[in-house]
Amino acid sequence: MTAKGAATERVRVWDLPTRLSHWTIVVLFGVCWWTAETDHMEWHLMAGYGVLGAVLFRLAWGFCGGQTARFGSFVRGPSATFRYVRKLFGRGADDSPAPLGHNPLGAMSILVMLGLLLLQTLFGLFSVSVDGVFSGPLAKWVSFETGRRFTHLHAANFDLLLLVIAVHLSAIGFYRFGRKESLVPAMIHGFKSRTPSREVPYFVPWWRAAFLAAGILLCVALLVNVRW
Amino acid sequence: MSPISIGSGIRRRILLIGSVLVIGAACTAGATGLPQIIHARQNHFRMLGRIAKSLRDQVGRSHPNWRIVANDANRIERLASALPSWFPAGSGKGHGVKTRARAAIWANPQAFTLAARTLLDRARYLGQAADGHDLRALRLRTRGLGQACDSCHRRFRARGSWW
Ligand code: HEM
Numbered sequence A: 001m002t003a004k005g006a007a008t009e010r011v012r013v014w015d016l017p018t019r020l021s022h023w024t025i026v027v028l029f030g031v032c033w034w035t036a037e038t039d040h041m042e043w044h045l046m047a048g049y050g051v052l053g054a055v056l057f058r059l060a061w062g063f064c065g066g067q068t069a070r071f072g073s074f075v076r077g078p079s080a081t082f083r084y085v086r087k088l089f090g091r092g093a094d095d096s097p098a099p100l101g102h103n104p105l106g107a108m109s110i111l112v113m114l115g116l117l118l119l120q121t122l123f124g125l126f127s128v129s130v131d132g133v134f135s136g137p138l139a140k141w142v143s144f145e146t147g148r149r150f151t152h153l154h155a156a157n158f159d160l161l162l163l164v165i166a167v168h169l170s171a172i173g174f175y176r177f178g179r180k181e182s183l184v185p186a187m188i189h190g191f192k193s194r195t196p197s198r199e200v201p202y203f204v205p206w207w208r209a210a211f212l213a214a215g216i217l218l219c220v221a222l223l224v225n226v227r228w
Numbered sequence B: 001m002s003p004i005s006i007g008s009g010i011r012r013r014i015l016l017i018g019s020v021l022v023i024g025a026a027c028t029a030g031a032t033g034l035p036q037i038i039h040a041r042q043n044h045f046r047m048l049g050r051i052a053k054s055l056r057d058q059v060g061r062s063h064p065n066w067r068i069v070a071n072d073a074n075r076i077e078r079l080a081s082a083l084p085s086w087f088p089a090g091s092g093k094g095h096g097v098k099t100r101a102r103a104a105i106w107a108n109p110q111a112f113t114l115a116a117r118t119l120l121d122r123a124r125y126l127g128q129a130a131d132g133h134d135l136r137a138l139r140l141r142t143r144g145l146g147q148a149c150d151s152c153h154r155r156f157r158a159r160g161s162w163w
Helices: A014-037 A041-064 A078-088 A104-125 A144-178 A185-190 A204-226 B003-059 B065-086 B109-131 B135-156
Strands: A009-012 A191-193
Touching: A014 A041, A014 A185, A014 A204, A041 A104, A041 A204, A041 B135, A078 A104, A104 A144, A144 B003, A185 A191, B003 B065, B003 B135, B065 B109, B109 B135
Parallel strands: none
Antiparallel strands: A009 A191
């Protein structure tokens, strides 16, 4: 309860692993972009492995993390999404309460973004860099020409990612300025203020995230150092 | 008019037409030469890329084939020493042929030659690593090689993007 007496309460919405993987992806995506633009390929690969790890972690966390992180809790079918959109624009009678975690539209953008990011890193693993030396670790199994073709796919998929990210940011802007609802602070500190409701999400112990992260770190490290 | 003066007039005309033809041919040859120069150098660079990838493939092995490494290092060395000659004056942008060669190459030729020289030195180190069958040196020197390519590209090769 706040001191103002307004009937709101602070609810924990996002657990630390969810927030950390989100901001890790944001920062490392920027690093990948900048290093690719400026031909710092050595750093590009490092940052790219980081993105790969963070995306794999987030995907796995979507099955064993806290309630709001789970795909099962926020991914909806088309008709539920359509009902949500109608309600968003003040139409249709949908009396289900607004979800505490991701809404159905956000769920769609998350699936698309994580999918494209995974694809981006997979293309990268087979890409041959212009210098030839800092090629992806799996480029060994393709010829120079095929590797360059993977690089072109990698570049095209990157443009697609920029587009999807632009939509994601516009949606956040729309909620902020159109509906006076700030989504960003909650992704930073993890809490939302809301009118009291019975819905309180469950969370899982931190060591689960630690084990998962360690396992993924090991897998990515093995992939990077693959020998033949 | 004397026949001699007629003859000299014809000769002069032939000379004039002849020189126009020669100059014209030279100009056309120059115009078709530029795309050839640029395509040839891009082919050279793709060859460099192919060799560098072959090296990287060897670095990823627990038992590299040292003969391949030595041969690759040698070929890069030879290409690196020829590299500056692939950029004759006037083979930059703005002549209707697609190239990423930046004007800085001709504005600062010493720095460009130095960058090519660095590549040559790095290839030489690689050759030494191959001679010594030194796996650690091979990893180190291959990275150094890639850095030599990248640092020249950062300075002298334009990036193609739509933004
Ligand atoms: C989300 C992560 C990533 C992003 C946003 C990203 C972005 C980019 C971009 C924008 C380019 C430039 C393409 C162009 O030439 O226009 C590029 C090139 C490249 N990327 Fe990535 N990348 C990512 C992950 C990776 C990974 C994981 C690897 C490898 C393990 C990788 C390897 C490469 C290679 C080898 C190139 C070729 C660069 C060249 O032509 O010299 N990338 N990347």
